Amino acid sequence: MNHGQSTPARIIPVDPADRESLLAWNAVLGEGFNAGREAAWWASEQTILARFGDPKPERLSVLLVASLDGEMVGAAGADVDPGDPAEVEISVLPTHRRRGIGTALAAALRETLAGHAEVVQAETYSEAGISFALAHGMRIGNQEHRLLLDLPVDRAALLGSSDAVRAAPGIEVRTWRGACPEDLIQDWARLSTQMEADVPMGDLTRPAPRSEVTEIRRSEQRMDAQGWTLVRGLAYDPGTAVGYTEIFVNRHDPEILTQDDTLVDRAHRGRGIGRALKLANLENLAGVPEAESARWIQTYTALDNTPMLALNRSLGFRQADVLSILEGELRAG
Known part of the structure; x- marks a missing residue:
């Protein structure tokens, strides 16, 4: 404004x-x-x-x-x-x-x-x-904070770090591109609803939740029509979905990618699951042709979200400006 x-x-x-x-x-x-x-x-x-x-x-x-x-x-x-x-x-x-x-x-x-x-x-x-x-x-x-990660990243260095080796033992991360697979959609909807409730919004009025499966499918269709490729991952602690992450790539203008939501269920935090999700999704991103010309990934993190700020900085993100x-x-x- x-x-x-x-x-x-x-x-x-x-x-x-x-x-x-x-x-x-x-x-x-x-x-x-x-x-x-x-x-x-x-x-x-x-x-x-x-x-x-x-x-x-x-x-x-x-x-x-x-x-x-x-x-x-x-x-x-x-x-x-x-x-x-x-x-x-x-x-x-x-x-x-x-x-x-x-x-x-x-x-x-x-x-x-x-x-x-x-x-x-x-x-x-x-x-x-x-x-x-x-x-x-x-x-x-x-x-x-709006944070930027300069591309290309050295994925080999990130994946070979001791933090990556220690992250999330026993956790399986499933990744894909585009619409959510049918066998994962209920888990995606549940965690998306949780994200809408958990995401820090300060003193802002929260919009009504809209993570029903039909709404998710309609949103996926609209985003695809607008040129977006969805790059996504779900983390499983055998049998239970405990976290998710997604990156948006615009096929018409892929210079800046957006790391959108990353959520780990409260009961499973502190185990490196967020890092495992982000690392797996960076690998997933490498298979998106449009992303090859990208120069940055941007993401947003609340000023007081110390754990997520630390995680993003450990992956190479730097502060660009502040969204109010x-x-x-x-x-x-």
């Missing part, structure tokens, strides 16, 4: 069915949001076209651009599922900040979302974005 003070700007809704307007909106939103950041991912044109070409039926999406003298200088977006907080993004190009454009976009978002959400959440990586959100009545709900997630009540006008 980036900020501004007061100058006239035309706020124009974007029709997601208008290909040219949709891609221009996505480009401006990403340019403002990622300005000055290292190795910052943004959705590719193919991904954004697929996303809005097959929208979730129950989701309200709001797309806005700010125009000044005929030039697009900012953009905003919001997605809200029934009963959940609205996820909003506001972005102003660096050369047009502090001119009221962000404020105008925020007001238009509030007006459009009225009656559809009671709470809004926004993400930013900048102090300016935090200040803007605080000035609009939001509060910091959670913060996470802010929340506030939707206020009209």
